[in-house]
Amino acid sequence: MARGFSAGTSCMGGAKRSNILFRNVSAVALSVALGLASFPNFVSAQSFQFDNVRVEGNQRIQTSTIVSYTGLEQGKAVSAGELNDAYQRILDSGVFETVDLVPSGNTLVIKVTEFPTISQIAFEGNRRIKDDALRDIVESSPRRVFNPETAERDANLIAELYSARGRIASQVTPRIIRRSDNRVDLVFEISEGDTTEVERVSFVGNRQFSDRRLRRVLETKQANFLRTFINRDTLVQDRLEFDKQVLRDFYQSRGYVDFRVNSANAELTPERDGVFLVVDVTEGQQFKFGNVSVVSEIPEADADAYQRVLRVKPGVVYNPALVDAEMTKLERLAVRQGIDFVRVEPRIVRNDRDLSLDLEFALVRGPRIFVERIDIEGNTTTLDRVIRQRFRTVEGDPYNPREIRESADRIRALGFFSEANVDVREGSSDDQVIVDVDVTEQPTGSLSIGGAFSAEDGIGVVLGLSENNFLGRGQRLSLNLSTAEENQEYSLRFTEPRLLGRELQLDLDFGLATSDSSFASYDTERLFFSPAVTFALNEYSRLSLRYRWDDTELQSRGVDSLGNPVSGPVISSEIAQGAQTASSVGFTYTFDSRLEEIDPTRSFLFEVGAEYAGLGGDSEFLRTSARIVAQKKIFNEEVTLRATVEAGAFQWQGGGFSRTTDRYLLGPDQLRGFDPGGIGPRDVSSVGGTTYSDALGGNYFAVARLDAEFPLGLPEEIGLRGALFYDIGNVWGLDNVDTAGANIVGGGNGSYRQVVGFSLLWTTALGPLRFNFSKPISSEDFDEERNFDLTLQARF
Structure with missing residues (x-):
């Protein structure tokens, strides 16, 4: 049966706590009173004098040690107050459960009960x-003297750990079970409680951005019916502090330099099973860059040359x-x-009248x-060189604090370490520093099993095995298997992010892809190898510079019941070519x-590439393509406008004929509203009474998409x-x-489809x-239309 004490602990301010109290002040007061009543001459003198001190009840603590705690001198007069101070000093030593001071004639009897020794620590209800994980955070440990204050602190620590995981209503009660030989078992009884959901997140003081827009910034989310899969709707203090920082970053990156978070208060719901999170903010005014200039305090640094490399222009949001x-x-x-030891100091002058910030970069x-x-x-x-490659600074270089901070960010961005700390300390002399890198490694391999669905390929299974730090060299190795109903692909990729120790990324791709699409009357098989x-x-x-080798074969699906091929004349001719290899080089900028x-609030992407095949193999052609994407967020970033333009050209330069797999075929991801290969030239032929309609692709395509x-x-x-x-687009040309x-x-x-x-x-x-409803x-x-399209890709 548990005896001794109990302490209930929770993270809510209103939670009740039981105090651990072993100090019985009334007992000593009673003892002193009885002693004074027995010796009336002491009472009248209001002082005591002890020639002897006797200690009773101690087992581990020596008598001389306890006497020294009192601070009393034998044979010297002692007042009642000094006697009380002696009692308090013994109690404050923290090793006694009870202390009694009993005067007996000229002898002071000190009766003590030592705190027991902890035999074992157990946790119940967790x-x-x-x-x-709980043993790692508590201070109490077996074979040490039990201390009720330490046990109560341990209970608080356990409750705080549960609070950090969203269980702020948890309660922890420490109890002791008495054993023989003055030993106890310390048991922490834990009531974990339910996770406390964030029922609503609201903001006060925001005028430029709506609550809905700001909620998208926060990591903390409101509770919803998908909470089983995304546990971000629980109130976690660390996450709340992170949210405050990202909220500040969000506003400051949009020019609100005076933004601040006044408070973030969580109020319990009436049912006490959730909280309402209210974030009080002050936005301030939006500032833009005013005059931007460079000044140099270094003779050999020409300010005009530095001015020319700046991209910041007046009028841009700060x-x-x-x-x-x-x-x-x-x-x-x-x-x-x-020029070594150059530092750039930003000097900002605030202009409240026109809400601008003049920026002067000083070279000092x-x-x-x-x-x-x-x-x-x-x-x-992880090899040392993998970490050292994240530094642009080497031993002997001038020390640049900014470069060291950026190097630390690059080390963390590797994803190899759960913790990565980079500190600087003084070296062997005043003009030397030592950079300390302390990392904690974490698993870098992963196995992913997922499902994929698309209207073109059907339902499939995706299996991926990857190692992002292969042999500790920072290299990536991945194996992917995709087995959709109509398309299968098996590929192996190796990536060296720093080839020859330089900022060069090498990719090696090798794989096999097969297709038996219901949108074509033939199957394909492609074996490929591509370094880049x-x-x-x-x-x-x-x-990106690349080489590509592939071997592609169009395969017949046989003949119909009358012995006729199930493909039209063009496709049958391409099938008859057998396997064709292409050896090509290309680039993408x-x-x-x-x-x-x-x-x-805005972004821009431009991509252009070309590929030439003819370095051996059976095919010789030139293929070029370009893509432009522009995006702008308007109405306080509630609405996103996006424009995409794509185009490509294919020129066959070899002998014989090109094939459908060489030319451009548009899919629904490029032009919505149509099946894969749903527009462009088609072979509509009747063979043996059966009509075939095969998409042949085109030598040119152009597409524009507005969203x-x-x-x-x-x-x-x-x-x-x-x-x-x-969407508007077209595929044409059939040379x-x-x-x-x-x-x-x-x-x-042809014509441009809309x-x-x-x-x-x-x-x-x-x-x-994404559910697309198109018309x-x-x-x-002769086009093949599609009015509905659904795309889903899941990993778990």
């Missing part, structure tokens, strides 16, 4: 958190991240010019400090403004948004094709769902 990016750019320019000479060495600890699997090297041209641009987010995404006025936690779209005996429709330039539609965008825990308003009679 299902969500394992015993080992963004601290953009200022930091410009400072980094200026410091790197100084390094390229061979920093202290002459060098990096003595870089020490790395904690990496047991990608590198950055600047902070926004990337260039990409400019993406999202790589350095200048304006979070407008907007909220539907539904609760944000449902994750539903709407979209309107307009170098064996058309003997075929009836080709749409073989000329489609309008509405989409439901549903963000779920299983992945993004072609301009098409050809």
